[in-house]
Amino acid sequence: MPEILCTACGSVGETTSGACPRCGSRDLLPADAPSARRFIEARNARQSRPAEPAAPSPRAEATGKVLGRALGKLFGK
Numbered sequence: 044m045p046e047i048l049c050t051a052c053g054s055v056g057e058t059t060s061g062a063c064p065r066c067g068s069r070d071l072l073p074a075d076a077p078s079a080r081r082f083i084e085a086r087n088a089r090q091s092r093p094a095e096p097a098a099p100s101p102r103a104e105a106t107g108k109v110l111g112r113a114l115g116k117l118f119g120k
């Protein structure tokens with residue numbers, strides 16, 4: 044089955060009855076159509092947030108050190 048994009052709710056998936064499996068809308072586009080790609084890209088652009096650095100917080104780092112020492116004692120290292 045070709046994948047479809049529902050322009051009503053934005054879900055992408057397979058349809059068996061010609062309607063959106065999520066909301067039942069018939070405003071569907073083939074998911075590989077250029078217009079569907081633009082729709083998905085615009086939606087992703089709206090949803091994406093500026094990337095945050097994945098640095099551990101000082102507290103998490105301290106907890107890790109304590110945990111590491113405790114494990115070190117446990118295993119005699």
Ligand SMILES: [Zn+2]
Nearest residue numbers: 049052063066
């Ligand atoms: Zn839908």
